[in-house]
Amino acid sequence: METKSVPSQTFRRLPQYLAYLKSLPQDGPANISATVIAQALDMNDVQVRKDLAMISDGGRPKIGYVRTDLIRDIERFLGYDDTRSAVLVGAGNLGRALLSYERFEEYGLSIAAAFDTDPALIGTTVHKTPILPVNKLADLCRRLKIHIGILTVPDVAAQAACDALVEGGILAIWNFSPTQLRVPGGILVFNENMAGSLAVLSKHLSIRFCRAERRDV
């Protein structure tokens, strides 16, 4: 309800502030300034201030923000206090990596169940999360009113798994496969574009190399 018009970019940064604030020593100073946060995270201080102003009561000039208040405000805003449930499809390496990523709980995401087609995996658990056969997916999502699906199946299986999620009434899909999914309107697909990240990284590297090599000319 508080979700007025906080830009996406701010949302992306909030977890970073939170992680930094939590990493500070408990017995350290009670206050922290936007300037210090910005320096630690290699950001612009005005940006930090602007972000924080959107979700918190605000700090005091010369003193800064109360660290614990800030942590509480960010967590509340990101909805880390009331946990969301999700299911995961594809218990391969990537799927297992996400299942064992304890931090998701901290972020308010709890993975209720995982699904796979491999009979060898079905019935086992990863980090206490049971792995179930895919044909139970739609039914379980509906019964438990789960709205988030995490897709970590191999490329070829992605669309079928996606369809099953949609059938189960999923509203948002976090897609780690490199496939462009076809979904009915109204369902949000969030692609984790690793190839894209790699391309940007390579670009920066080659610019650096060009500069380095030009010296020799």
Added chain:
Amino acid sequence: METKSVPSQTFRRLPQYLAYLKSLPQDGPANISATVIAQALDMNDVQVRKDLAMISDGGRPKIGYVRTDLIRDIERFLGYDDTRSAVLVGAGNLGRALLSYERFEEYGLSIAAAFDTDPALIGTTVHKTPILPVNKLADLCRRLKIHIGILTVPDVAAQAACDALVEGGILAIWNFSPTQLRVPGGILVFNENMAGSLAVLSKHLSIRFCRAERRDV
């Protein structure tokens, strides 16, 4: 050298175009228009045209682009023809997931070696990539002139692993751990901010929910 001023966002999209173009049937039509690509990938057609204009000789009005030429141009531009070498630190679930992600080769990235501290893992291989003890890291990077490091260690080990990469002469670090790394100037850190993605996803979901619930009021 061709790297004039192609924006980052274009770089992120190029792999998507490429994947789509490659997914088309070999024996299908030889030409494809920006309009069709845009529709398939849920993008704006002018944007696609603009992106393609930057890296390709261009298409012909009414006809479109030659599919195979476009594939060749994108691959060349992204440097997928001359492969870059990388090392990976942390052969846990996420690390193994990336190691078994065959697609990286397609993207021009080859992981030469992986490193871990766990004696049980050292000496084994994942998808033909050997896992070596971390103390060999710096030396190997330097000897093989490797400039990309992929960081998939647990949170607490991240900074130490990062320092080892820097010592080995790495120029870019692709960081999958949620830690803010401290690196000397001139080294590029690329954070894969999963918590951020999750936050944006949750945001969209809660906006949706608010709207849905308002109907009941």
Added chain:
DNA sequence: TAGATTGTTAATCGATTAACAATC
């Protein structure tokens, strides 16, 4: 030719950064 499609120029939009007044 007519209509689809390209590529470019201009307008818009959103996000970041700079400048500055307010305040403790």
Added chain:
DNA sequence: TAGATTGTTAATCGATTAACAATC
């Protein structure tokens, strides 16, 4: 008080989208 820090208003920057002429 003086100086550090906040929050806001305006300027800048970069990316997307709209409008349109060129062309096959």
